[in-house]
Amino acid sequence: MHPSKVNRAELSQLTDLPNIGPAMAADLQLLGIHTPQQLIGQSPYQMYLKLCDLTATQHDPCVLDVFMSITRFMAGEAAKPWWDYTAERKVMLRSLSKPI
Numbered sequence: 621m622h623p624s625k626v627n628r629a630e631l632s633q634l635t636d637l638p639n640i641g642p643a644m645a646a647d648l649q650l651l652g653i654h655t656p657q658q659l660i661g662q663s664p665y666q667m668y669l670k671l672c673d674l675t676a677t678q679h680d681p682c683v684l685d686v687f688m689s690i691t692r693f694m695a696g697e698a699a700k701p702w703w704d705y706t707a708e709r710k711v712m713l714r715s716l717s718k719p720i
Contacts, residue, residue: 621635621636621637621639622638623638623689623699623700626638626693632655634648637659638702639701640686647683650671651674653667656690664688665687665712668683671683681713684709686702689701689704692705
């Protein structure tokens with residue numbers, strides 16, 4: 621659903637979440653997530669790695685941005701478009717790949 625249309629009081633299915641359509645809802649179900657409330661306390665990074673592992677596919681990093689958007693939303697942040705998390709994701713991944 622587009623972030624501007626999300627109603628926090630009406631979160632009964634995954635497609636009620638910001639940035640989640642039928643295809644991404646199916647990916648969440650592969651991860652064992654069937655309700656929005658199951659996202660509370662989840663790590664978007666671990667979710668992304670698990671999805672890649674389960675599907676034996678290196679998913680587009682934008683999937684991680686979507687996971688960031690929905691876990692943050694369920695933690696109480698405002699609904700934002702997934703691309704608002706792209707810069708943060710890039711910084712995080714760059715810092716992980718730097719040698720110590």
